[in-house]
Amino acid sequence: MKKYIIDFCVSSNEALGNNAILLKLKAPGQMPEMRPGQFVEVKVENEPNTFLRRPISINYVDRSKNEMWLLVQKVGNGTRKLGELKAGDTLNCVVPLGNGFDTSAVKGKKVLLVGGGVGVAPMLMLGATLKAEGTTPTFLLGARTKDMLLEQDLFEKNGQLYVTTEDGTAGEKGFVTNHSILEKENFDKIFVCGPTPMMKAVAKFAKSKNICCEVSLENKMACGLGACLCCVTETQEGHKCVCTDGPVFNINELAWQI
């Protein structure tokens, strides 16, 4: 897929939950082709402590408005600076990067999309794409507390939504892997994005039930293009770049001890 360096124009920057933002970015020309699970590398301007670009998942693409959405959790200097963007500002992005989720063999199957924290970001585009292709997905989203559950209304529009919170303020109390839906339904494929311990727990569940499972990794990146080899993860075939061979991996490819 051809990659571009694009100066997007910020249409809106909306605060979500207690520590996240939703950036809607208008493309100046034609919006490039992109797949769910791919990401962009954004350039954070006027932030002396942010030297490298920041990898952020593509949350959604609204082709009717020529907009790409990024859902960002403010964790450090770079992401906090993104929180200050205003309508009309520009945001330079390298796009689209990475492989994306493999949706080729899921038509008519029961698919579960699991997102933890800001890891819900790529699941919206994935869910919307699956729905448009005729496969209505089930979402299982987890967060520490109610205020950290993001974009619930949008997920509900695209499939069946279940949630967990660690403090029990919304949905079932506990981690996503404790949710009763996992025992009630038989899923054919699971897609996961979130903190590594969560992804490993879901991967372990999937493996025990022999369910095909893909996870999206968030390794530290410099180039995002497969050039610097900084972002590698251990796989069955040695080191692979998360930015180009991933960020999405089938759990059987990884060298995870699960």
Next chain:
Amino acid sequence: MADLTTHIGNLTLKNPVMTASGTFGFGLEFADFVNLEEIGGIIVKGTTLHKREGNPYPRLAETPMGMINAVGLQNKGVDYFVEHTYPQLKDINTQIIVNVAGHSIEDYTACAERINALEKINAIELNISCPNVKEGGMSFGTSCPMVEKVVGAVRKVYDKTLIVKLTPNVTDIAEIAKAAEHAGADSVSLINTLMGMAIDAEKRKPLISTVTGGLSGACVKPVALRMVWQVAKAVKIPVVGLGGIMNATDAIEFMLAGASAIEIGTANFIDPAITVKVAKGIDEYLERHGFKSVKEIIGALEV
């Protein structure tokens, strides 16, 4: 348009902008963003005789205006390069240069010999920052006798343009450059990364798996510039300058300090199209100052 052609020994570059090894992959990774043929030279990822898995993750820490890496020369080995990568590169109309690394003199010479046989590759860049495993693990590039030994041995088996890439982690870089020149190098390039370190105070842990790693990016420029200046005065062979070049002005500063060509490294991560922008920027500078050729600014610093 001014004449941007420059020379490194027998090697002609259409413009002085090259890419620093390890920061531009094999060039193909950037083909969506730049016309590779508008770059003066593409120096590809460090290649060793045998395949290397590199260091464990994490390999990267961001630092003020820079980054520390500990990739550890991950590459598929020279045979893979010759069979699979070279065929994809050989018809690109620019100079493709292979960065050769090793952990013993025999590794270097065996690797250089294989590359010597490749028709479309007119130069190698010898990365002598690697530890000499046989002789206690000290970097080849940190002592004059060791530099002479490794450069001399490669010179015997490599008959095209031999660029020797120097490590800045030495007491007197000019002496090291002279040793490389004496042993038959056609050119020296500098600097490789500066040894650095980054710590996560909250976790009381190093940020990269190897504890120490190589610092690069904007923050190293003043050190690199000083070293290029010192080396250019000390040797007669052409000098290739790099380290922290982020834009055309930085590149011009290196040329004024004595570099015949420059390399762009970490900046490629921040702007994947930076190489051609720097080439254009150099041209604009030459026009603005009434120079007809880029050669007029090499070492033109007035002190």
